[in-house]
Amino acid sequence: MKVYVTGGTGFVGRAILRELLSREVTPRLLVRPGSEPRLGDLLPKVEGILGDPCDPTAHEKGLEDCVSAIHLLGIIRESPRRKSTFQRVHVEAVEALLDGMKSANVNRLVHMSALGVRADAATAYQSSKWRGERLVRYSSLDWTVFQPSVILGPDGEFLRMLKGLATGTVAPLPGGGDFPFQPVAVEHVAKAMVDAALDSEGMMKGRTYEVGGSETKTLCEMVKGVGRAMGRNPVCVPVSFGLAKFAAVMLDWLPFFPVTREQLVMMREGSVPRDAMPFFKDFGIPMTSFERIVGHCLNGTAL
Secondary structure, three states: OEEEEEOOOOHHHHHHHHHHHHOOOEEEEEEOOOOHHHHHHHHHHOEEEEOOOOOHHHHHHHOOOOOEEEEOOOOOOOEHHHOEOHHHHHHHHHHHHHHHHHHHOOOEEEEEOOOOOOOOOOOHHHHHHHHHHHHHHOOOOEEEEEEEOOEEOOOOHHHHHHHHHHHOOEEEEEHHHOOEEOOEEHHHHHHHHHHHHOOOOOOOOOEEEEEOOOOOEEHHHHHHHHHHHOOOOOEEEEEOHHHHHHHHHHHOOOOOOOOOHHHHHHHHHOEOOOOOHHHHHHHOOOOOOHHHHHHHHHHOOOO
16 A cells, blocks of 8 residues: 655654554655755665656656655745745645546545634734645545644754753743644654554545644743753743844845744734644544653653
8 A cells, every 4th residue: 555745854854754654555756856864764665766846747757656645845934946836835736646646546534733723813824724624625535624723743843942052051032932733753643644644434534633642831931941841940031022123124035034023923823722622632633741741852751
């Protein structure tokens, strides 16, 4: 059995590949030329197809003999020089995938969206993700959509940011970091998405799952929690949003700058599901504390 995966070289994608392989399912990836090294030890275990995610024929080729597709492709910051824009990645790539699936006669699609996406969103990231999600919803496919809060894993970007903030004595946070999230373990997201991709009975057809962990934590609380796990005791110090936005305007074009203007806006909104219980119940996800997730990420302890 084979499942087609886009965005498989990313943080969540690699967790999806491991979950598929653990079930003796062969992942077939659409891979951007040059990104293969990001797969690490997974590279010899998967099938790779080089191609452009905005090319329907590349998807059609990759989908051959696959039972379903998992679409994870997404970016948090744009890079126009590399043709990596929200419109291209979040909308045009979805259009191409839907066309490719129709040509390949593959009907099952699991789509990664995000919490807070909507037509009138304040950020181009959210509105573009919404347009891509709408394309999926209004397609004739057998689809399931996942809208996660922040996802934590050992090699995830959000955890790296938390570790960086927790390393020092002082953690400067916009607004003091007093905005809520519901962090979830990447392994739990991967399990649910693979369950949905292999759902032969159509139990998850047409369902949208808001995804989060079992605890709501502010950014400051998460920084302190990661600090404790590292043997540190950082103090959260408020930084005005105006100053943070000015810094982002000046520097967010740099790949290493930790936060973009759009991320600041979304951070201020927070990211908490209205109801994550269907995610826990339908996929048998255990209620896992933030402390336990962090311990797993940093020290390899069991979830």
